Amino acid sequence: KQTITTRGVKTVWVKCANKDKTRATAMLLADWEGNKAPPFLLFKSTPAKTDPKKEANKILRNGFGVTVWKEVRALQEENECQIYGNKAAWWNHELSLKFLEYNFAGRENPDENVLLLWDDFGGHWTADVLEYAASLNVILLKVPPKYTYVCQPADVSWNKPFKTAL
Template sequence: MDQTPLPFSLASQSTLELRGTCSVTIRQSGNSKTRATASLAVAADGSKLKPMIIFKGEPRGTIATRELPVSQYANQLALCCQPAAWQDNENMLMWIDECLVPHIQQRADGAPVVLFLDHFRCHYSDTVKAKLDTIDVQLKLIPKGCTSVVQPIDVGVNKPFKD
């Protein structure tokens, strides 16, 4: 499992201008820096866990309490808010409850479950470790600097998702 940004406005990767022009003006929308975060996970058998989308907002604010629960996607996605639209300890615990636990219940059949995460602080907080212990999930942290080499979610899912 890992996170990847979801920009609301995608800037073009190319421009058109006459040959020899010294500078090229590009236009961006006012939302070019506005984004959400997607927490994506894949199991060793290739099955995908329910995605989580983290929007910018207060965790107990209007969007989180009134809009997200009635979203047409509420059954397919775990939806939450965080002030900077980042994964934090609170929504990491929510991801465990809403995405990991249902997947384990459907597919694991008593097999050992190992969760590989990078060294992002909320991935290995004491509360997250305790929560994983209660559901009998082994946490394995990917060594710093090795994420792009040994974390399949970054290479096989997040990169194509971003592209």
């Protein structure tokens, strides 16, 4: 393991490799011209013990506690990305909504339709996600489970370097 944090900070980020018990999820987006959007990153985060704090952390601090959020927010700004945390570091429908909002709600031509290809993961296809996407003129199209291999070039050129650097 290797730390990737400067001396003196309260939270130390540790670089882990291979089958360590660290998990991260990345949601990457690019258009047909190859322009990449800022990545959405999801890490394990220990939830607060009380419900009001859990809710405040989720709404105000992307799932992180007050202390950790100060450093996460700085990392977001430095690296032009969105960083979230939850207990399992698994994507869910709430993050799908945040992803849609971040990438499509404030675009220049909101009346133009946008096609977004997503895999079969259930968190992409809940009623609230479908409704919100429609309100943003985002047409969601499901890549069938047995055809995700067509996404392998993106996996190799984007995800592999990201996971290696992690």
